[in-house]
Amino acid sequence: GFPIIGSGQGIIKYFAVIPLYLFLFYKNKLTDKQHVFLNFIPVAMVLLWIGGMKFYEFEAKAIVGLVETSPFMSWLYTVFSVQGASNVIGGFDVLFAVLLGAGILINNKKLIIVSGLACLSVFLMTQTFLITATGALSSGALLDRLGQFVIKDLWYVGNLIVIATLILFKPAK
Structure with a gap:
């Protein structure tokens, strides 16, 4: 079923709201470093979660409908098997979450830029599924599981x- 890991990452996604709230309404109560750390935690958690799950067969099979209809990602299936493509996606997610954390930890702006843009690409790519997934352009797409999952x-953006x-x-x- 889609998404196999939806409930777990759904819970993590709600944690992303807390640091945004703190930044917007309690900006001066925390240091910039604390705000950065609090905003990094949910990004890292979800990318490590969804990236790590991509190495499991059940998740690789669960994302086929999204990946094969994506003009940006469908090519992966011509180069890799279903599991191989899922491993590439998962490896990308995990690698850049770790690199973003490392960049923040050592305060390396170039590493933060590269890894931050890579992390951003994951979340923006997910948004394209609202247009490219089978049935995505239906009247209820935003309100069904796909819309809730993607939006x-x-x-994280x-x-x-x-x-x-x-x-x-x-x-x-």
């Missing part, structure tokens, strides 16, 4: 924007 990824704002776009003191 929640926008919180917000988390990444907070991280970029505080690390990359902050004027030097």
